[in-house]
Amino acid sequence: MSASVRGDDTAQRLFAGEGELRARCRAFDWTTTVLGSVEEWPPSLRTTASTVVAMGFPAILLWGPQFVQIYNDAYKPFLGSKHPAALGSSSRECWSEIWPLVEPVLHRVQTGETVTLGDQYYPLLRQGPAVPHDDVYITLSYVPVRDEGGGVSGILITGFDTTSQVEAHGLEKKRQALEVDTSRAELRAASVLERMADAHATLDSEFRFLTVNPAALRAVDKTLEEMVGRTHWEVFPASLDMEIAPAYRRIVAEGVVAHFKQHYVGDGYDVHLDLDAYPTDEGGVAIFWRDVSEHVRTEAALAASEALFRTVQDVSPHGVVLMHPMREDDRPDGGIVDFRLTYANPAAGRLGGREPTDMVGRGLVEMFPATRQYGLFEGYQRVAETGEVFETDLMYQADGLDYGLGITAVRVGDDVALTTADITARLRAETESRELFKALDLERTRLAEVFRQSPSFFAVLRGPDHVFELANDAYYQLIGRREIIGKPAFEALPELRGKGFEGRLHHVLATGEPFVGRELPITVARTWGALPEERFVDVTYLPFIERDGTRGGVIFHGADVTARVRARLEIERLLAESEKARADAEAARAEAEAANRTKSEFLATISHEYRTPLNAIGGYAELIEIGVHGPVTPEQRTALDRIQRSQRHLLGLINGVLNYAKVDAGAVLYNSERVLLDEAVATCEALSAPQARAKRLSLRFTGCDPRLAARADREKVQQVVLNLLSNAIKFTAPGGSVDVQCVRVGDSQVAVHVSDTGLGIAAEQMERVFQPFVQIDAGLTRTQEGTGLGLAISRDLARGMNGDLKVESVEGQGSTFTITLLRWSD
Ligand code: ADP
Numbered sequence: 001m002s003a004s005v006r007g008d009d010t011a012q013r014l015f016a017g018e019g020e021l022r023a024r025c026r027a028f029d030w031t032t033t034v035l036g037s038v039e040e041w042p043p044s045l046r047t048t049a050s051t052v053v054a055m056g057f058p059a060i061l062l063w064g065p066q067f068v069q070i071y072n073d074a075y076k077p078f079l080g081s082k083h084p085a086a087l088g089s090s091s092r093e094c095w096s097e098i099w100p101l102v103e104p105v106l107h108r109v110q111t112g113e114t115v116t117l118g119d120q121y122y123p124l125l126r127q128g129p130a131v132p133h134d135d136v137y138i139t140l141s142y143v144p145v146r147d148e149g150g151g152v153s154g155i156l157i158t159g160f161d162t163t164s165q166v167e168a169h170g171l172e173k174k175r176q177a178l179e180v181d182t183s184r185a186e187l188r189a190a191s192v193l194e195r196m197a198d199a200h201a202t203l204d205s206e207f208r209f210l211t212v213n214p215a216a217l218r219a220v221d222k223t224l225e226e227m228v229g230r231t232h233w234e235v236f237p238a239s240l241d242m243e244i245a246p247a248y249r250r251i252v253a254e255g256v257v258a259h260f261k262q263h264y265v266g267d268g269y270d271v272h273l274d275l276d277a278y279p280t281d282e283g284g285v286a287i288f289w290r291d292v293s294e295h296v297r298t299e300a301a302l303a304a305s306e307a308l309f310r311t312v313q314d315v316s317p318h319g320v321v322l323m324h325p326m327r328e329d330d331r332p333d334g335g336i337v338d339f340r341l342t343y344a345n346p347a348a349g350r351l352g353g354r355e356p357t358d359m360v361g362r363g364l365v366e367m368f369p370a371t372r373q374y375g376l377f378e379g380y381q382r383v384a385e386t387g388e389v390f391e392t393d394l395m396y397q398a399d400g401l402d403y404g405l406g407i408t409a410v411r412v413g414d415d416v417a418l419t420t421a422d423i424t425a426r427l428r429a430e431t432e433s434r435e436l437f438k439a440l441d442l443e444r445t446r447l448a449e450v451f452r453q454s455p456s457f458f459a460v461l462r463g464p465d466h467v468f469e470l471a472n473d474a475y476y477q478l479i480g481r482r483e484i485i486g487k488p489a490f491e492a493l494p495e496l497r498g499k500g501f502e503g504r505l506h507h508v509l510a511t512g513e514p515f516v517g518r519e520l521p522i523t524v525a526r527t528w529g530a531l532p533e534e535r536f537v538d539v540t541y542l543p544f545i546e547r548d549g550t551r552g553g554v555i556f557h558g559a560d561v562t563a564r565v566r567a568r569l570e571i572e573r574l575l576a577e578s579e580k581a582r583a584d585a586e587a588a589r590a591e592a593e594a595a596n597r598t599k600s601e602f603l604a605t606i607s608h609e610y611r612t613p614l615n616a617i618g619g620y621a622e623l624i625e626i627g628v629h630g631p632v633t634p635e636q637r638t639a640l641d642r643i644q645r646s647q648r649h650l651l652g653l654i655n656g657v658l659n660y661a662k663v664d665a666g667a668v669l670y671n672s673e674r675v676l677l678d679e680a681v682a683t684c685e686a687l688s689a690p691q692a693r694a695k696r697l698s699l700r701f702t703g704c705d706p707r708l709a710a711r712a713d714r715e716k717v718q719q720v721v722l723n724l725l726s727n728a729i730k731f732t733a734p735g736g737s738v739d740v741q742c743v744r745v746g747d748s749q750v751a752v753h754v755s756d757t758g759l760g761i762a763a764e765q766m767e768r769v770f771q772p773f774v775q776i777d778a779g780l781t782r783t784q785e786g787t788g789l790g791l792a793i794s795r796d797l798a799r800g801m802n803g804d805l806k807v808e809s810v811e812g813q814g815s816t817f818t819i820t821l822l823r824w825s826d
Helices: 003-014 020-027 043-054 073-082 099-110 163-195 214-220 237-241 244-254 293-315 346-352 376-386 424-453 473-478 501-511 562-625 634-664 677-694 714-730 790-800
Strands: 059-063 068-071 115-124 134-146 152-161 199-203 209-212 258-266 269-279 285-291 319-327 336-344 390-398 401-412 415-422 457-462 467-471 515-524 533-545 551-560 673-676 698-701 709-712 737-745 749-756 804-810 814-822
Touching: 003 020, 003 043, 020 043, 020 073, 043 059, 043 068, 043 134, 043 152, 059 073, 068 073, 073 134, 073 152, 099 115, 099 134, 099 152, 134 163, 199 214, 214 285, 237 244, 244 258, 244 269, 244 285, 269 293, 293 346, 319 346, 319 376, 336 346, 336 376, 346 415, 376 390, 376 401, 376 415, 401 424, 457 473, 473 551, 501 515, 501 533, 501 551, 533 562, 562 634, 634 790, 673 677, 673 714, 677 698, 677 714, 677 737, 677 749, 709 714, 709 814, 714 737, 714 749, 714 790, 714 814, 790 804, 790 814
Parallel strands: 698 737
Antiparallel strands: 059 068, 059 152, 115 134, 134 152, 199 209, 199 285, 258 269, 269 285, 319 336, 319 415, 390 401, 401 415, 457 467, 457 551, 515 533, 533 551, 673 709, 737 749, 749 814, 804 814
């Protein structure tokens, strides 16, 4: 069941009974008034209302701050044509013609006073606004009606029309007074007409001007003589064709009043006139008129400006809303509960998602409950109560996007005017720029961090005194963590004075040219109070430019390169040292070589000198042996044999030394020729065969490709092979064998292998056998003769022919010596 139906029930009961007003009260839709549904009426209102409609005397109840009217059948005559619209309407509007007389009384009653007035005069417009008022006298009583809270919510008025009594009393008196006053009044009227601002003229029944007041003469720019006695049509020929001609005729003919507006346009004039024309007692016309051109033009301008205002509002991107405060219980002192929209432009409609026409007449909060969310409602309330301007920027989200609304509310009269501007773009730009600033800040922080932690040092010196403004960790490290910020450079670091820094700083600041220095020595104290020590720095002095374009100071940037410089100096020192060592070694080597040469030369010389006497010893021993000097005893023969063996050994030794010395001294010349290996080896075999036979060794020559040839010196090849064969025979026990083999090695080499089944050589001795004077079995147990030079010479010779000599051996099983040589290729 809806509230209104319940209300109906209540109304049916409350206004039950006979009579028109009761019926009307029952049928009336009270929800259209501020009183609301009857169901919701307070008991005080219900009781008083039902009493009023039941009363036989004229009575009316005014309820609430708007004085909503409920009256009874007896009251109707006071209302005249205002009934029945007056029911439920505001008394202020209903009785606008006498409101100034009524309102002060109502205010008195609202304070709790009962007011009674006798024969009170009211000019009532009972037949509509077009008909002159009725002079009505009423005796009435205003009674305050208290509500449940004890306050005065209603005013009950009862009254009697006393007009007839008043008139009966006063009529005669008035008539006499009037008679007395008539002539005086006529005079006064004439003078009033003379002085009045409105133009006034009277015409007789023939429309001839009888009187014209000065305002009229001024208005039409004519003299009295030009007008009086002439007809309207003579004076104003154009007026014959105008609306006034038939109007005047009707006034004269029918005695009616006419009121009309006339627009005169003619030579040099363009006027709007407001005319009132009355029939005169003489059967003519009295005309009053005023120039309302100004007013018309102002109105036109106003209309135009209002049209302009509307147009502007219609196309404005800004929302405009006018709204009227809705107060609690409709009381003027009630708190504001909502705002009723009285105007909304299309932009406001778009913002609210409705047609402006759907918004007007409705409550703001009712339509947009969110108004309460952002403190907006409180803001509007303050505007309405205090008149202060309320401005706010509102951010909200819709469909996941940010929007911004700039709202301004101002009070206009009792109303509040609201304008909204879409500031989404601005807010987004602001957000963006905030983000940018944040990013920039982050970047700056990062940069500052990089700068702070950079291994390069960095300091900013401002102004001509080079005051430290900024310095990073590395710089602090360099200067021993002294407090420098805010101090002039040379005060903070006095040890830098007089080292050329001042000059450089001044120069950079004065000229703007940067300075770059490499490995500059500086002397700074590295810890507070410590003795200054020498450091090396790479530095750059850069001028920095202020925003106004001037040079603000110097950025001092660089790196402590002490370690690098010291390392470099150390390297240079070491290099110098090693260079000297190399030179020394070179000199020593040259010296040694020279000594070696001298030694070899010496050896060659003495060997040669030894050979001659040794040959003589051998020769003479042989002569003795063959008996040239007489018979030789067996004992002598034994001694001679020993002499000869020693002589041969010594001679061999000396020959070996001589050979080695020659080879070692580089005094050997090599012939590079085609050496057929088969031939060369066969010769050697032939020479060694007797030796092998003597030791009962089998000497085998496998024979080789007769075309196999070496690029070498034949004699030297044979010398080497002979030496190898001699060793093999020497170090192989009787019954063993010695093999000789020639082979081709790859494309470019040939080799001769000399293998035996003899003693062999221990692995650790294998390289040593090529050293001069090395004999493995040297010592007291030595069984074989030799010099220890054979292999040394042989290898030198092989190498001298771009070949080599190597050995492979297993101790106790035998050895294989291999000489490699370059192959002769045809
Ligand atoms: P020499 O034969 O005059 O002593 P070498 O330089 O020819 O001097 O030889 C050096 C040493 O190498 C020899 O004393 C010997 O001990 C060892 N040697 C050389 N050839 C052989 C071989 N075929 N078998 C075993 N040992 C050898």
